[in-house]
Amino acid sequence: MKTSFTLGAYVLGLAVVFGGAFGVGGAIGATGPAPAKTGHAGHAKAVVKETEHVPGGLQVSQSGYTLTPQTTTIAPGTETEFRFTVNGPDGRRVTAYETRHDKKLHLIVVSRDATVFRHLHPELAGDGVWSVPLTLPDAGAYRIFADFAPQGGEGLTLGADLYAAGDYAPRPLPAPSRTVTVDGYTVRLDGTLTPGAASRLTAEISRDGKPVTDLQPYLGAYGHLVALRVGDLAYLHVHPDGAPDDGVTPAGPGITFYAEVPSRGDYRLFLDFQHDGTVRTAAFTVRAEHPSGAAPSATADHGSEHSHSGH
Structure with missing residues (x-):
């Protein structure tokens, strides 16, 4: 039986798996220096190895760049103009981006139970503030991902949490299906x-x-x-x-x-x-899963939080 509870109580009970803090941007200005080349998340053959770097989207800040939402709580079922910035290594808002896959930035919004998905393309103002109309269908916890490349730099994917206040009923993960x-x-x-x-x-x-x-x-x-x-x-x-x-x-x-x-x-x-x-x-x-009989590598096989197997 599903148990409904308020989002506030739910958030207080969340375990922090990967630490991170929101950076605070400084004065509005030009793009900072390009990040170190840690790999581009949008290549046709993407490679994510834990021995090289943390998988994308788990960090709010990486290579000196920080994703900073202007608000982290919105009302469910209501269209909201969601705004955020990306601050560079110099603390200033990034204002110049590479065009990758026809857009300067891709914003992915996913519910924490992985049942709600939105792929959005915000508009960039001259002051470095991104904005996009966003409607979250239900109360609950969500994750936002900013997928972008600062001008002259490699691609990054930064992530932050977003909340829709209200009664929240957890939904089960859909069963594996092809x-x-x-x-x-x-x-x-x-x-x-x-x-x-x-x-x-x-x-x-x-x-x-x-x-x-x-x-x-x-x-x-x-x-x-x-x-x-x-x-x-x-x-x-x-x-x-x-x-x-x-x-x-x-x-x-x-x-x-x-x-x-x-x-x-x-x-x-x-x-x-x-x-x-x-x-x-x-x-x-x-x-x-690893092929039957194959020996799992120590770096690739740390499992997931769930007891069942099967980014």
């Missing part, structure tokens, strides 16, 4: 997630039993995939092989991705695709 239906489209996911290794995943899209072969580009590709590790929401942002204008990549029905997850456990995968002028999102729960 086929989902969204708005009349059926999306089948083939492939296996293997911790510490590049995993090939292919999404096959059909409608009314017929393969969709005229997908439309979205953010410079035929599909956009975000993977999140259940428990701490470690973030992995990948794009498919090929590009719509390369003369080789077909416009469906299959979209192939390569992703490397850092550990065993359950992951939530959110696939955005565009057809008939509308972007739709297919959500999967996928379990990552």
